[in-house]
Amino acid sequence: MGVHECPAWLWLLLSLLWLPLGLPVPGAPPRLICDSRVLERYLLEAKEAENVTTGCSESCSLNENITVPDTKVNFYAWKRMEVGQQAVEVWQGLALLSEAVLRGQAVLANSSQPFEPLQLHVDKAISGLRSITTLLRALGAQKEAISLPDAASAAPLRTITADTFCKLFRVYSNFLRGKLKLYTGEACRRGDR
Secondary structure, eight states: OOGGSOOOOHOOOOHHHHHGGGOOOOTOOGGGGGHHHHHHHHHHHHHHHHOOOOOOOOOGGGEEEEEEEEEOHHHHHHHHOOOOHHHHHHHHHHHHHHHHHHHHHHHHHHHHSOHHHHHHHHHHHHHOOOOOOOOHHHTHHHHHHHHOOGGGGSSOOOOOEEEHHHHHHHHHHHHIIIIIIIHHHHHHHHHHH
C-alpha cells in the first residue's frame, strides 16, 4: 500500500501519536486540523486539566500574576474581521498562552512540594500547544497572519492575568474552544471552496 493509499483513520492515529512529540506526520494531509476529532482531543485535555485544578488550593497557586490572552469573543466583530486579522489574533494568543504555560512549568519546578497531577497536565498543555502550532502552520495560518498588509498596526491583543493554575487552564480551554475553533473553522471552510 503506497503512502497516499493509507486510510484517513490511519493518518489521524499517526498524527495523535507523533504530533505531541513535535514530529511532522510524513504524507499527512496539510489540513489535519480541519478534522474536528484532532482539535477535540486538545480541547478534552485542556478541560481535563481545568477540572483537575478546580478543587486545588495552595499547591495550584502560581505565586504571581501571569499574562494570558483574553478569551472573550465579540462574535459580531469576529465575523467582520478579515481571516488574516483572525490569524494574527490566534497566533498572538497562542504565543502568549505558550509563554504562560512555560512560566507555570517554571513555577512548578521551583516548588518545594509540586502537585504531581498538575505537572502532568502542564506537560500535556505544552505538548498540545506545540502540536497546535504545527497544525496551524500546515494550514497556512502563519502565512495569512504575516501577509496581512497592516499586521504591524493590528490592534494589540487584549490580555488578562492568571494567578492560579485553574485560571490558566480555564483560559487555555476557552481559547481553544473560542478563538482557535472559530478561526480554524473559517480557514477550513475557505480551503474547501
